[in-house]
Amino acid sequence: MSAEEQIVEKIYSAGQNGVKKIELKKEFSGINFDKVTKDLVEKGEIILDRKGVAHYFWHKNHYFQNLMNIDPKFKYLYDKILNMNKSLNAITESVNLQLQNIESNISNLTDSVINSSEKINTLEQSKYAAENDTNYDTLSYSTYEPTFSLESFKDDFDLSIINNGTSIGWVELSKIKTELCEKYEITEKEFYSYVKQLIQHNETHYELSTGGNEGIVVRGLIHGFVRCI
Numbered sequence: 001m002s003a004e005e006q007i008v009e010k011i012y013s014a015g016q017n018g019v020k021k022i023e024l025k026k027e028f029s030g031i032n033f034d035k036v037t038k039d040l041v042e043k044g045e046i047i048l049d050r051k052g053v054a055h056y057f058w059h060k061n062h063y064f065q066n067l068m069n070i071d072p073k074f075k076y077l078y079d080k081i082l083n084m085n086k087s088l089n090a091i092t093e094s095v096n097l098q099l100q101n102i103e104s105n106i107s108n109l110t111d112s113v114i115n116s117s118e119k120i121n122t123l124e125q126s127k128y129a130a131e132n133d134t135n136y137d138t139l140s141y142s143t144y145e146p147t148f149s150l151e152s153f154k155d156d157f158d159l160s161i162i163n164n165g166t167s168i169g170w171v172e173l174s175k176i177k178t179e180l181c182e183k184y185e186i187t188e189k190e191f192y193s194y195v196k197q198l199i200q201h202n203e204t205h206y207e208l209s210t211g212g213n214e215g216i217v218v219r220g221l222i223h224g225f226v227r228c229i
Contacts, residue, residue: 012062016058033045049063207226
């Protein structure tokens with residue numbers, strides 16, 4: 001054990017009473033006592049202070065309790081600080097609890113808004129599907145009797161696909177609808193009814209794809225793109 005460690009152990013064993021500097025220096029006269037103890041004080045391992053007219057050393061773990069025992073003012077201030085710290089901790093816990101409640105309420109509100117939005121979207125899609133639904137197994141939809149030739153409508157429909165299609169032939173039904181509704185003076189519902197009839201009787205000639213904001217609803221999905229096969 002080094003001299004430094006021996007000094008620290010000796011001071012620690014003295015407890016709250018501390019060790020008188022002059023007595024400790026005599027016990028460790030064979031070393032550079034002043035330098036070793038100065039280094040320990042600077043490191044915070046031991047405390048050097050007066051008790052009466054003499055200098056004493058205390059271990060860092062015991063010096064605080066020594067002050068509590070000998071200085072009523074220090075103990076009073078310490079108790080005040082301790083009570084303030086308890087009050088601050090209580091306030092902090094209360095604030096944290098309030099923040100947790102606020103975060104929980106915000107989270108619940110966000111979930112509620114998201115769920116409401118999803119329900120609205122589902123209702124809107126269901127409404128649209130109910131108005132436009134078709135199923136190639138049953139083909140249950142209302143048909144309009146056109147005042148023009150469906151063959152003529154088909155020719156213009158195919159021409160619009162050719163003129164507006166992408167490099168692989170796809171075109172939005174809404175784009176074709178704009179052209180043909182204006183030309184034939186028909187409504188949107190009539191347009192999609194005629195398109196359904198065309199596709200029903202020419203399944204090998206047309207191919208539908210899901211997507212888009214409007215189109216033909218097949219098995220609950222909006223098919224807004226078409227191309228000629």
